[in-house]
Structure formats: C-alpha cells, structure tokens
Amino acid sequence: MKINFQLNGEDVTFDVAPGQTLLSALRAHGLFGVKHGCDTGECGACAVLIDGTPMNSCVMLAAQVAGRSVTTIEGVGGEQMRGWRGSEPLHALQTAFVETGAIQCGYCTPGMIITAKALLDREPNPSEEQVREALSGVLCRCTGYLKPVQAVLRAAAILRGEEVPPISQEGAIPAPPGLFERPEREAFEPPVMGRGDGQTLVKTTPMPTMIVTEEKQLRHVGKPEPKVDALKLVQGKPAFTDDMEMRGMLVGKILHSPYAHARIKHIDVSKARALPGVHAVLTYKDIPRVAFTTAGQSDPEPSPHDNFSLDNKVRFVGDRVAAVAAETEEIALKALDLIEVEYEVLPAVLDPRESMKPDAPVIHDEEDSDGIADRERNLAAVIEWQLGDVEKAFEQADHIIEGTYYSPKVQATPIEPHVVVTWWDEDDRLVIRTSTQVPFHARRILAPVLGLPEKRIRVIKPRIGGGFGVKQEVLIEDICAHLTIATGRPVRMEYSREEEFTAARTRHPMYITIRTGVMNDGTIVANEMYILSDTGASGTHGMTVAGNTGHKAMSLYNAPNLKFHADVVYTNRVPAGAYRGYGVPQGFWALEVHTDRIVRELGFDPLEFRLKNAIKVGDEHPVSKVWNEGRDAVPEIIETCGLPECADQGAAAIRWYERYNNPEWHQVPGKPHLRRGIGVAFVMQGTAIPNLDMGAASIKMNDDGSFNLLVGATDLGTGSDTVLTQMAAEILGCPPEDFITYSSDTDFTPFDKGAYASSTTYISGRATVIAAEKVAEQIKEVAARMLSAEGEAVEPEQITLHDRAAWAPDGRSVTLREVALNSLHHEHQRQIMAVGSYVSPLSPPPFAAQYATVTVDTETGQITVDELVMAVEAGVIINPVTASGQIEGGMVQAAGYGVCEELAYDENGRIVNPRFGPYWIFRADDVPDLTTIFIETYEESGPFGAKAVAEIPLDGAGPAIANAVYDAVGVRITDAPLYPEKVWRALQAMKQS
C-alpha cells in the first residue's frame, strides 16, 4: 500500500506492506539513523518524532503515519563539509553531544537526540530531572547517562543564548582542599510515585576530577578531545553493520531449540524449502561438521572446540536447529514454522552444582569435540595452582573465615544486537561485514568452518553499537556465511532482542568459596578460593574467564599463601562467554563481600585493613608467577599502584569518615522505615594479556600532510580510535582532525587481536606510538634535507614536530604539507609510511577504590543506590572525557548485576525475562549519582604512561553496594543481585532470629 506523509520536512510517498513497522519502512528507504534495538518499544533506539512527539517506530505500523509529519535524526541539523557548498550548522544538541563525550558507541544517540529535541522544543529550560525523565525511555549501555544528560542541559543553555564554559582540562592539578565538599543529598522515598527524587546534583562539566602527579607538556594527549567518529554518529550516518543495502540481499533466520537438551530424531524441511521466496534451508545434514570454538581468542584457542554450526543435538533452549535464507523476514519466519522436527528429549542439567554428579546427563557426548577436560563429568576445564602452603598457614592463623558467594547470569545487552552481512565479492572471496570485537580472530576461526582459506575471507568491522565482550564471539557469522555459500547471494542476519537474551552469551555465573586466614593484627596469611563456574552449553571462554577470576581477585590482598581451584562445568543453559571484566567482577563480588565480613567480624577498620593487605609498588604480582591464560607464566613486578590515594580521594568524595559509624547519618529524618548505608570495595584489573596480546597500526602520509591511521584495533564505542589518534597526533605534531582513522578490515588494516582484556589503549596504543615515531623520523629526514637546502644545515634529530610543521632549532620550519609534497612528488621520492606492532611482557594492573551509598526500605527490601564514587588509578589518562565515560558506564553496568539484573529460568530451562522490561538495566532517571576520580601515575611500560580503564569499573559497584546494604540494615546478602524480595526475606529472617 502507498502512504503519503511528510518526512523531515519533505512530502514523500512510501510503498509499504500493511504489517510493516515504521522502523522497517524508514530503514528500507535509507533512513539508517533510526536504529533497531529491541522489538518491543522498550529501548527507544528507534525513536522518531511524529508531529513533533517522540514515538517508538518499532511498535508502530508505517501505515499509521499517513498524513503525519515524521522527523528522524537525518532531519536534525544541517549537512557538513559538502565541498563548495560548505557546512550548515548542526543542531545545538548535536554539538553538545560531541563536545561532552555523550557519545560512546553512538547507537542510541539518534534516539537520545530526537527525544531531547522534542523536550527542548517544549521546555527550553528543563531541570536535570526533566531531562532524565524524558530520556528514560532511551536505553544506553555505554555512558551511564551522565554525559548525555549534561549534553542536553548544555544544549538547552546554548539555545537559550547563554554562554557555556569550554570543556578543557586546564587547572586540574593538584586537588585543592574542599574540592570534594558537596551539599548533603536528601534521602528520598525509594519505591513509588514515579516522579524521581529531583535531588540529583546537576553537573556542569563532563570532566572527571583529575589528581595529576606532574605537569604535562602535551598538546593532545591528556586532553578532552572530541571523539574522531562523533560527527558521523551524531548525525545518524549509515556507519553500522546493518546500515547498507545490497541487490538481492536475503534475510537469514535461525530456528531455535525449544528444549534444553534433546537429540534431533527427525527433521523435515521440505515444506519450508518449497515455500516461494525461500532460497536455502540448512540443517546439520547440509553442511560439513567442523568442531570449533566461538570464543575469539589468539591461536591456539584455549577454549574447547565443542561447537558446531549445526548439530543433530541441541544443548539449551535457544540452541540452533536449522537456518533459513529467504527474500523477506516474513517469508523466513514462515519457513521456520514449516520445519518439522521430532526431538528425543533428554534429561537436562540446569544447576551447575548438579553437573559433575555421576548421574548427570553428559552434555557433550559427541566424540569429535576437542579440548574438554572431562566430558563424562561435564567438566569443560579445570584450573589449579598454589603458592606457599595454605594448610600450614591456616593452622597458624588466628582466625579463619570462610564463605560462599554467588554471582548471577547476566547479559551484556549492547543496544545494537549481533548483526552480520555476508556476500561473495567479484573475486569470489567471502566478505563478512559484522559487529565484532575480533575481526582477525573471526577470520581465522571461520576459515575451517566454511572450508575456505583465510585469504579468501575478508572481515569488515564497521562502527559497533556496543559489545562489552559479548561480541568477542564468533556468534552468527558462521551461519550467515553458510547461507551465502548455499545461496550465492548476500545474506543479512540480525538477532532480535529476545535472541540476544536467549541465544547469545552471558557472564559466567559462579559459586565462589573463599577461606581466609587472618592474624590478630589484621594480616592476611592465607587465601584459598574455589570456583564453580557455569559455562552453559559451550565452554567458550570457560577456562580463561575462571583463570582471570583468580589472577586478579587472589592478587589484590597479596597473602604469602594462596591456593586456587576452578571447576568450569557445562549446563544446559545458554552459553556463558566474555563479558566486560572477564571473571574479575565475579571474583571481587566474592572477595570484597567476604572482606567486609572479615572486617566486621574481627572489628577492623575497612579501609585500613584493606590497605594493610593490598599489593603495593615493588611487590611481585603473586598470581603472575603461576597463571597466564594457560600459557607460560612470567612473574611481574607492580611498578605503579595508586590504591592508597584512591582510597583517600574516594573516601573524601563520598565523605566516608563523616558517615561510616555515624548512626545519625544512617537515619532518614521522618522516615523510620528507611536506612542509609555506605560501603566500599577495592579492586584491580589487568592491562592486556602479557606475552600474547598483539596489536599493530600503520600510518601513511598524504599529499596535504594528513595521515591515514589504520588500526586493527576494534573501537566498539569505547573511544579507542580517538585515543590512538590523539597519541599519533601528539607525535606527529598535528591535530587529531588531520587523521583519517580507520578500524578495522582484515584486508587493509594490520593485525590486532581485537578489543578485549582492557588492552587497546596500552597495546594498540603502543603500536600506534611506534608507527608514529617511525613516520616522524621519516618526516624529520625530509624536513632536515629541505631546511638544509635553504640555509644552515639541520640534522633530523634536531627537528621537532608541532603545529602541522617541522621546526629547526632556529625557528625555521616547513609545513607537513610541504614535506609530503616534497616526498611524494619532488625529490628522493618515497611514501612516508610505517607500521608498528607491539606485544607487552607486562600487564600492569589498574587499581580502584569503589564507594557506594544506598537507602534501604526495610518494609519492602528495596534498595536505592544513591551514589557511586570510583577513584581509579590507571596511569596517565589519555582522554579524561572518554575515560570517565568508561568508568561511569561501567559502574552502572556493575550496579546492574549488583541490584537488579539476572536472567530468570523456569524449570524447563527457558529464560522467562528475555525483554528489557522484566530484564531491568538502569535508565536515565534511576541511575545513581556518579563521580569519577582519576589518580594519575606514570606507567613506564605504557604509551604516554597509560594503563587500562575499560574493565575495572565493572568490579567494585556490586560488592560496594552489598556492603552498604549490610551497613544500612545488617543483612548479609551473598548472592547477587540484591533485588527487593531477596533483601526483604533476609530482613525477615534476621528479625526472627
């Protein structure tokens, strides 16, 4: 049917199907700024304005907008840099989103901006509360909402004609006294009434508090440079995997198993194949059987090869049964319905504590999987190591404290689901355009699965709409590629939100038992940790995640005697995989709740006890001696550690000493059912995997003195393209805008192991620095020759690069453009270009002190997280805005697994909350007040002194909140998340005892 309406100010006619959503119709007509994030109107990525009012286009039929006016992000703000046409101004919201760092992956940005525009059109002077309420329907998993809210307030001020302060890093050092004094925050009734508390403090700058150790003489590094990809993202340009059309492109869909454990006895696809418009239906009978791992890790892959593109057995509800490629999504779905499957339903294991029992069904009974520790016992991997003599130390310890702690099954929920497009190119090479964190691993892993050599596969990683580890997985690339091989046609496959919950990957749930020996003076003499990790139906990342748990959590309190054992077991649940933090959040959930118990039971000061036992500069990283992802371990020394300063600054910011042990503060005047509490957790992470993680970069100089920076590193919204560009810009003496930064494409960019293990700034950054230094050398050679030809002789080593020019000591200069033209066209012609690659023998840990305050409603058990303060020491911060964005967003994700996120299962192994409604991630109007403090140190091994910030914010919020709840009401919850019912039951139990 044809519909007429106004689209971004122009009259248009669309031909749409009666049942087509507005989202689908807009994207089919090239309006790719409207994003798909869920299918239920719950994420707001698809928000558009209908007659000026925000609505979610995924739950609206296109036919409904006939005669209406529709505004999308493409209709907000003018076109940029159109050659002789010049630029038209952007909307103030777009400018503010770029400046404040409100964009991380940029996938929710169009929805945010379009909604904010509707708000500002109605209310030019909104309060922070109004902004948060307006944005509350647009989910963001990257930012923690702080900077988007600031951006809207900033844009509102600009639109009102007010002056706004520039965003700069000037005068950040040292912290003046009183810096952390803030007005007392009123407690509020947590649960009801919907209107928010209205008390959140308005922040006027997106800059974190910076405690800087030395004056920096740098131009670009350490500065809040805007993200290099911000401009396209803020305009909703077609930058993401699915933002493309190809002639003849088919839609791929997967038939998922309804059973947790079953054998396919009989499968008949004849009816599905006969359906007009269906081009392929694949079952295990149609493709080669190749065991592989979906875990995107370096060769040789440490995860068991226990996965098949399609199998005759299903191992979880959501596992693959068959795949279809059809001309439309509708036909594909109909074809799935027509597939007839007869299952032999097998007994299932849904509880990891049952997995190793003798009568448990064997989940991987196939003979051709490889690398499983003990398939008969459903044991994917086992890790064991010991330092010193734990048993002897326990004998001598004054106190032994033991406890078991559980961390839940949670999902990363990037707002962009997994999505991939595959096609054959003109050279008969298979192109895979995919939302991945690991393009190079994906190519290598897929080659044997598809029966193609690596050289005949090209993997393109466009912009990524968030990953957080769940895209460190070769999840659907294989099946989409099989469909292209089967049909010869381009195929696009995108997960629905439901599939993202039921058939992607999750964090590994873990039962962790810790036994600690403590002396009367507060010295920890021994720590023993046992982990039971639930890897679900596949062992992907199973061993390395559990290893990482011990590697970090067992190192923080550097006891002389340590013992670690992990059993990683299969269950018939959706596989666990990589999720930001990679086992470490689970470890610190256990360790820091446990430490709070020790402190309380033995009467120590929580900060003093932790600092007394924590690892220090000059100490050997204990676990580095025994564990490195199952490879050879090489001992490392801690060269930088700002943990004491983190503890101090964080305590000051949250006013620890005024609140902890202060009964008055714990009361809420006039509300006897409310109790306040304050808690702390110390954490550490790593920076890359030593002697393994490798990244590379190439830099090529162009005629105009600009540079192509090609990196294999995969910016998935983290800002790595930006910080890598800042480093190169610093060395080559030009602004970041002179770089055309591109990541990543296996055909064009050098190898990088990908975005994981908090490694990009450190490893890929160092590689970029090496490449930039080589290019700088070449530039200086040319410049020295040019300058010497015109006057006094200059040696290349005397030349410095800044302000887009090469400078002799006497002040003479040639511009970079002149250098480039000379080198490419005039004399001794050569391409100025270099490649750098880097692998580190070290993994210097970042450290942090995480503080939290909560209000607990003792009548309901509901917890409101009021404040999260994280003081982080991560070496030199390359970009304070992007780095603090990582901390803010990470803390909010961590608070999620602490208080509200958990996949809920029924007795048949089905996930019963695969939607954003009942699976609650924080929204703009219910996030706590967030404060980030960076304590800088100079890590010699890092580029410009940097360590990592990416994962550490996931580690502390959960236990700090749990400890704050104990502080408030005296109940010790050891299994996250602390949702109201659980807290209330504990409160009742305490009352009765």
Next chain:
Amino acid sequence: MTTREYFLPRSLDEAVGLLAEHGPSLLVMSGGTLAMPLINEGVSMPEMVMGLRRAGLSYLERVNGSLIVGAATTLSQVVGFEAIPVLQEAAYNIGGWAIRNMGTVGGNLFAPPPGGDFAVALLALDAQLKLVSARGERTLPLAEFYTGFMTTALEPDELVAEIRVPVPAGRTAYLKYGRRHTNTPAVVTVAAHLVLNGKKVEDARLALNAVGPHPIRATQAEALLTGSTLDEETIAAAAAAAAEECEPFTDPIASAWYRRRMVNVFVRRALSQIAQ
C-alpha cells in the same frame, strides 16, 4: 508480519462497521504498544489490523462532574490534562515518554497483568465504559468488564469507545511499587478512593493491580473500611484483608509470596497517605 490489510477508519461508525464485517480476524489496535511487540516477536500474527488513531476517539473533557475520555486518548494526553490528579499520576507511571505518547487509555484496559496500571486507577474511581457495536451501545461499569485472565465482557463485535470517570468525591492515593521508579512492571499497584466524613469512612474503593488475573477490587478491605474510623488499626486491618483476598502470581519481577506481603505494605501506605 503476515498482515494482509490495514484499516484506518475515520469514525467510530466506520470502525464498528469494519469490526462487524471482519469479526475476530481483525485485530483492533489503539496505541500499538501492547499488540506490536507480540506481532514483532511472532506471538501474534493477525491477518488484518484496524488502527483507532483517526477514529475520533481521542479526547478529554469535563462534563457534569465527570471526566469523559475517548478510548484512543494517549496516556500523555491524560498526564497533561488537569482534572483528576490521581489519573495524571497513574498515566505518568506507565512506560517512558515515547510509550506514553503512543499507549492509550482504552488499550491499557487490555494490558495483561502486571500491566494495567492505569486501569487500576479507573477501577478505584468507578469508571464506566461505553461499549459500541454496529448493533448499538451499552454502558458497563469497569468492575464488571473483566471476566478473567485476558478475558472481558466485550462482545466480539464491540469496541470500548469511551470511559466516563466521575470526579472523585473523596480523597485518593495511587502507589505503584516496582523495582524502580517508573517505566517498570509492577510488583503491586494500589489505587484508593475514600470518601471521608471527618475520620469516618463513608465510602471506600480500593483497587489492586499485578496481584490478580486483572486489576481487582479488594472488596473485603473496602467493606472493612466503610463505616470505620480511619485510624492506624483500621488501616492495618484493611491492609491485612487486602493481602489476604488478592490473588498474586509469580513472574520474573516477584513471587506471589512477596507480592502478597507487599500488598499489605502498600495498601497501608496508600491509606495512611489519605489519612494524613
């Protein structure tokens, strides 16, 4: 996705005509926020869809001590219309902004629990529904509308066209308890309307949501309140009665066990708010 036809009637007459013609194979969609997710997830595959956005059912007006609300009036329209504050509050407690701009008053009547947080307020205010078919129209109290889980007294050829809400004579309270402030499925929602003479309760309406097959009245608690003095003791007894008589269920948000206990807490809080 299998929808063959979409109708956008321009009047109520046209709408009920289409309904009479096509019967149950025609899915009636108001805001779409309930139906579209099910269609997108493949749970519901209607052959024909009728949208009510242009059928002239989007209006709010005060008439003779009542608020008249067209069934296709959006929740945002209700939030912005200052006639009955408790309704504004109830509407505000549903979804995010975009969803309130789409979701309608009529549609919320059909939201399966724990949805229906607007309907529960209507129930407490003794709202009357105007049901229209090609055969004619009738009026039905909302309390008689629900017949079970996802079943109503609506005939197959009938539409809910209008809701009439008497402006409350007494004091009202509305408390939605979810795991978060807004935009969340409820653990329990309480809507109360008490007509007081001094401290004496002359009339009581207490409606609960997310603790039954549909929004329900806590009739035993109402009976206990009516004629009593609204003091702590009465409030506690009414809260206990409501907790006893509700029929909570278990879902990913909360267990039935917890829901029942929270009914006690939130009925008490709602009544205390009124008593203050």
